[in-house]
Amino acid sequence: MVRPDAPDGLTAPVVRVADADDLERKREQLRGKLVFTPAHPLALKAKLAEAGAAGVISSWCKTAHHLPDAAFWFNAWSDDPGGWAFHAGDAPLPGMAISSQAGVELDVLLERGPVELTMRVDSAYEETTLPLVCGYIDGPMQEEVLAIGHAMEQGANDNASGCAVILESLRVLKQAAGALPAARRGVRGLLVNECYGTIGFAATNPGILRRIVAGVNWDTLGRHGEETGAHFRHHRCPDSAPSVADTLLLELLETWLPKQLPYARIDLDLPWALTDNVYADPRLGVPCPFVLSTDDCWHTSRDVLETLKPRTLHAFATISAAYLAYLAAASGPEARRLALETQRRHARRIEDQAGQYATRLDALGSPGEKQAHLAHAFDHLDYMKDVTDAAVMSAKKLMLREERAAGHKDLLKVNRHTRRLVELAKRRLKELAGCEPAPRLADERLGDLAQRRPLRTFIGTPTYDGIPRPARHAVGSPTWNAHLHGALFWSDGKRTFAEVVRRANHEYGRDRTEMLVKHFRHMAEHGLIKWGSEDL
Secondary structure (H helix, E strand, O other), X not given: OOOOOXXXXXXXXXXXXXXXXXXXXXXXXXXXXXXXXXXXXXXXXXXXXXXXXXXXXXXXXXXXXXXOOOOEOOOOOOOOOOOOOOOOOOOOOOEEEOOHHHHHHHHHHHHHOOOEEEEOOOOOOOOOOOOOEEEEEOOOOOOEEEEEEEEOOOEOOOEHHHHHHHHHHHXXXXXXXXXXXXXXXXXXXXXXXXXXXXXXXXXXXXXXXXXXXXXXXXXXXXXXXXXXXXXXXXXXXXXXXXXXXXXXXXXXXXXXXXXXXXXXXXXXXXXXXOOHHHHXXXXXXXXXXXXXXXXXXXXXXXXXXXXXXXXXXXXXXXXXXXXXXXXXXXXXXXXHHHHHHHHHHHHHHHHHHHHXXXXXXXXXXXXXXXXXXXXXXXXXXXXXXXXXXXXXXXXXXXXXXXXXXXXXXXXXXXXXXXXXXXXXHHHHHHHHHOOOOOOOOOOHHHHHHXXXXXXXXXXXXXXXXXXXXXXXXXXXXXXXXXXXXXXXXXXXXXXXXXXXXXXXXXXXXXXXXXXXXXXXXXXXXXXXXXXXXXXX
């Protein structure tokens, strides 16, 4: 067989495969052929390689209905349908993307008769390291603040825009140093390979991460407006490591975006989800809220510089520079202000949640239903109080060493308000229910794991890349499973698995106990989780 990277390329007949079922029907026809599919090729890749296909051509595009002439960019080529990066041992099956419009034309040709195509690939495999770019403005203290974004991706918006925002932030802070409050901390800008480079930097530079008191992650920030369907999302730190940094970024987004981008669509204060904000992992200890967006051009050949909006980039660069400047100069007064505002925002969230429980409670009929609902409400409110307390106490990281003893006492006083608020909410719910909450019962779904104490053996989030592929299929990919990540962040070897599951389910507002049991058993079998004793 001619290699696709040979000078003359690879010429072969084309077989159309509609989906996985069609692949199974045509498996015997695929050896040495180029396969054309309108489906996402990652779902078919491993089976095509096993069947001896010479290559794959896909016209799949997430926004084909908006951009029929755009080709999609597939940034994952693992043999695992839920995987990501290409790894040693994965099948080197060449693939190409064409537009959905070109796919229709190829369909017409195939209906008329046999088709041959020539595929030419200019590529090479080599052993190397992941590059990164690091910029740094020094400060007098042995502490830093961080802006991080991923580079080395094909898109102007995803994510050259985030990198541009970070570079502009550092430029402004450097040039405007005399006009801004004096920085106590250094400011670092980090451009990495998405997630893989982020974790690699953390693993090889633990000393730098210990210096960082807070960060921010910028991802895909260059377009807004109805014509592109841009949708921004702001995600906070995980509940296992909440921070006043969340409050600061929310304040800036709420204050500045309506003025500069009044028609931008953005969802604020969403639960933690993965990108290069993984430094918010409690094991790494860097609070790192983030903003990202998707739009019609995302991961397509239409994500080019000409489509970026200077006004959008300017708005986010202003927020980024303000966020970094505030944290770099912060001490006791700023820490206290953020702590008070953090408590206020969390208190509002607690009141909203209590109101939702009251509405549901009022609609229940039987005493048993009310008792069970009241028990869940009390447990959830206690959880929210604990998260609020931790978020308020995180302000100590921004205090100077000589301020922390007195500051600690002040923060404890702030947290008294949360305790009183939760106690009042419970009393009101109990009055509305007219009964006591039901006792908490052991969850039988947890089985023998309930009282065991899970401890992660890795930093960041799991990929299962090192586990044999057949063993991964029973559980699915963990890569973008935020609910699982949240549970893992609670897994410090001190909390029981029952407590980990309880907290993760509260954090994401869904009961996904069965999924967590399945993944934790799988990870324990393959050394990613160690089970501690039931008794500490």
